[in-house]
Amino acid sequence: MVIAIILMGALGLVVGVGLAIASKVFYVYVDPKILDVEAALPGANCGGCGMPGCSANAEAIVAGRAAANSCVAAGPEVAAAIAGILGVSLEAKEPDIALPGCTYGTIDADTKFVYDGLNDCRAVALLNGGMKVCTIGCVGLGTCAKVCPFGAITMGPKGLPVVHENRCTGCGTCERVCPKHIITLSSVTRRILKEYTTEDCTTPCQRACPAGINISGYIGAVSEGDYNKAVQIIKERNPFPTVIGRICPRPCENECRRQLVDEPVAINFLKRYAADVEMAQGKHVQPYKAPASGRRVAVIGGGVEGLSAAFFSARLGHDTTVFEAQDQLGGLLRSAIARYRLPMPVLDWDIEGILDMGVKAETGKQLGRDLSVMDLLSEGYQAVFMAVGGWDGRLARTAGKGDVSPVPGCHLLIDIVKSGREGYPEVALNGHVIIVGNPNLNTAMIARCKELGARKITLLVREAAPSEIDPSQVDLRVNTGIGRLHGQDDTLTSVALIDLADGTSQTVEADHIIFTAGRIPELVFTPETVAEATEAPASLAWQALPPYKQPAYHHETGLMAQGDVLTDFSAAIKAIAAGRRAAASMHRALYDIPMDLPEHVVTPNTMVQNVDHVVNVATRLRQIMPLTDSNQTAQGKELERGFDMTMAQAEAERCLRCGLICYRRDQQTLPQSIAS
Numbered sequence: 032m033v034i035a036i037i038l039m040g041a042l043g044l045v046v047g048v049g050l051a052i053a054s055k056v057f058y059v060y061v062d063p064k065i066l067d068v069e070a071a072l073p074g075a076n077c078g079g080c081g082m083p084g085c086s087a088n089a090e091a092i093v094a095g096r097a098a099a100n101s102c103v104a105a106g107p108e109v110a111a112a113i114a115g116i117l118g119v120s121l122e123a124k125e126p127d128i129a130l131p132g133c134t135y136g137t138i139d140a141d142t143k144f145v146y147d148g149l150n151d152c153r154a155v156a157l158l159n160g161g162m163k164v165c166t167i168g169c170v171g172l173g174t175c176a177k178v179c180p181f182g183a184i185t186m187g188p189k190g191l192p193v194v195h196e197n198r199c200t201g202c203g204t205c206e207r208v209c210p211k212h213i214i215t216l217s218s219v220t221r222r223i224l225k226e227y228t229t230e231d232c233t234t235p236c237q238r239a240c241p242a243g244i245n246i247s248g249y250i251g252a253v254s255e256g257d258y259n260k261a262v263q264i265i266k267e268r269n270p271f272p273t274v275i276g277r278i279c280p281r282p283c284e285n286e287c288r289r290q291l292v293d294e295p296v297a298i299n300f301l302k303r304y305a306a307d308v309e310m311a312q313g314k315h316v317q318p319y320k321a322p323a324s325g326r327r328v329a330v331i332g333g334g335v336e337g338l339s340a341a342f343f344s345a346r347l348g349h350d351t352t353v354f355e356a357q358d359q360l361g362g363l364l365r366s367a368i369a370r371y372r373l374p375m376p377v378l379d380w381d382i383e384g385i386l387d388m389g390v391k392a393e394t395g396k397q398l399g400r401d402l403s404v405m406d407l408l409s410e411g412y413q414a415v416f417m418a419v420g421g422w423d424g425r426l427a428r429t430a431g432k433g434d435v436s437p438v439p440g441c442h443l444l445i446d447i448v449k450s451g452r453e454g455y456p457e458v459a460l461n462g463h464v465i466i467v468g469n470p471n472l473n474t475a476m477i478a479r480c481k482e483l484g485a486r487k488i489t490l491l492v493r494e495a496a497p498s499e500i501d502p503s504q505v506d507l508r509v510n511t512g513i514g515r516l517h518g519q520d521d522t523l524t525s526v527a528l529i530d531l532a533d534g535t536s537q538t539v540e541a542d543h544i545i546f547t548a549g550r551i552p553e554l555v556f557t558p559e560t561v562a563e564a565t566e567a568p569a570s571l572a573w574q575a576l577p578p579y580k581q582p583a584y585h586h587e588t589g590l591m592a593q594g595d596v597l598t599d600f601s602a603a604i605k606a607i608a609a610g611r612r613a614a615a616s617m618h619r620a621l622y623d624i625p626m627d628l629p630e631h632v633v634t635p636n637t638m639v640q641n642v643d644h645v646v647n648v649a650t651r652l653r654q655i656m657p658l659t660d661s662n663q664t665a666q667g668k669e670l671e672r673g674f675d676m677t678m679a680q681a682e683a684e685r686c687l688r689c690g691l692i693c694y695r696r697d698q699q700t701l702p703q704s705i706a707s
Contacts, residue, residue, distance in 0.1 A: 258305045
């Protein structure tokens with residue numbers, strides 16, 4: 032007995048020593064912050080954060096891979112507690128919500144398909160691509176509803192997912208399991224930053240619209256008599272609905288599938304009707320905006336592009352101010368369009384709506400005279416966007432005398448040609464001068480630059496080298512562009528040169544840039560971090576980068592690339608689209624989000640599913656816009672009188688409500704079908 036006890040004791044001692052040694056050898060350190068964060072989390076292990084449980088989420092939060100408010104099952108108090116543990120501040124989180132992106136379910140289909148007994152959308156997509164007609168459309172088996180941890184999704188009567196907003200936490204589980212990318216997370220920020228891809232159910236008219244307005248959506252709202260909803264849908268992409276409803280060149284109507292039957296839908300006139308109803312009721316209908324971000328941004332230029340950039344920046348939650356040289360906002364809309372086409376009260380109404388969104392405006396503030404980009408950055412603006420327009424507008428603002436350098440070190444070719452002549456301001460080109468964009472530049476211009484003080488000249492061209500240029504006098508660089516600018520206070524210091532063949536970048540010192548096009552490029556300025564000087568007063572270092580390119584030219588790189596605007600926009604709707612991209616670019620710069628667009632972004636040349644005729648659609652001719660006679664227009668009356676409610680309803684009913692290639696049934700007439 033004694034021997035047995037001794038043996039057991041010895042064995043226990045050996046095991047204890049072994050465990051002690053193992054604990055030292057295999058010891059794993061756990062950060063106390065991870066333990067504290069995990070203790071603060073609710074412990075639901077629901078997976079809504081995208082992590083396999085709360086422990087993994089706690090590790091990701093401490094490592095910086097997830098936000099302090101990433102737990103969708105917890106409230107703001109938990110997020111604030113976690114932020115306190117980490118010692119960070121917490122911005123207001125904009126809620127996400129799941130958004131189904133398909134409008135045509137399998138229930139509507141004339142021909143049904145059985146997926147070999149499979150009941151999971153992912154398995155069906157892997158096996159045979161899902162629906163046989165629309166390879167992108169919803170499979171309809173409800174996998175998103177089955178996996179939703181909060182019961183926020185059910186399958187509706189049309190075989191499409193229905194999201195119950197009061198239950199949805201924006202966890203993204205449904206988005207992750209949908210094999211067709213039909214159901215995605217949506218928010219104000221996501222919608223403003225979004226460029227359409229081939230995975231989205233877009234219509235031909237929507238793809239043709241430079242602003243990407245959800246045309247079938249607002250026409251559907253007009254047909255239902257919900258004009259406020261129609262305006263809200265329009266303003267998701269266009270803050271000037273009343274103006275554009277009068278002056279748009281309507282490229283959307285050229286792509287309308289209704290013309291395969293009779294005539295295109297009067298898309299723009301329906302936009303005008305909904306916007307006119309809003310104006311008649313005297314109260315602005317606004318789209319949603321994100322919570323305040325605490326960031327300040329400035330827009331220089333109160334024309335269409337500048338006001339649009341400010342509108343979308345305000346919707347992104349930023350404190351936004353527009354600075355305009357003239358006494359009134361509006362730019363070319365106010366000065367270049369006949370009053371019988373665009374009455375000024377109409378323009379003022381839309382501008383008032385932009386200010387109502389929270390945009391502040393300071394008029395009579397001219398760049399280079401009353402303020403500079405550096406002044407604004409020094410005052411605490413974290414991003415400044417230049418939307419000053421082309422040379423003609425600049426000369427109009429300055430009585431033909433021009434601006435010496437509205438952007439530090441940047442000049443137009445006209446500044447160099449007219450420098451010091453006929454009362455035009457003189458330009459001093461000291462140091463290294465870079466000339467951008469003109470392959471036909473002659474030796475006289477090179478001599479003129481040297482006459483104004485240039486000691487070194489670099490000419491950047493994207494294609495063929497100029498035949499007259501002597502390489503011994505000019506550093507000629509072919510197939511080269513400019514990526515971004517760098518400067519200190521009011522001085523340009525360097526530029527990043529991009530080799531357009533391989534995309535490599537080289538930073539070179541530079542003092543001046545001459546743009547041979549008709550405008551200073553649109554630029555986003557942000558401050559750069561500067562090491563504090565020990566004795567000298569702190570100075571401001573800055574960088575300037577272009578907004579990301581429009582989708583049609585998203586592979587292009589650098590300033591003055593193909594597709595960039597060289598003078599003024601050919602249509603106001605294009606300037607609106609550029610304003611949204613500028614706001615998105617500022618937002619990306621503020622939060623260090625890459626500017627790259629997805630490879631499958633939709634462009635005019637993208638191959639998407641389409642149809643070449645429709646069948647069993649009854650002919651219904653287009654409503655004709657009533658006009659005012661010439662005597663009344665001479666007295667200041669508007670040329671086009673606009674639709675009345677009966678005309679608007681009748682025209683809205685002509686819309687086929689098409690998606691990529693699908694159509695809804697029309698219960699009041701014949702069944703609709705398609706042929707591809």
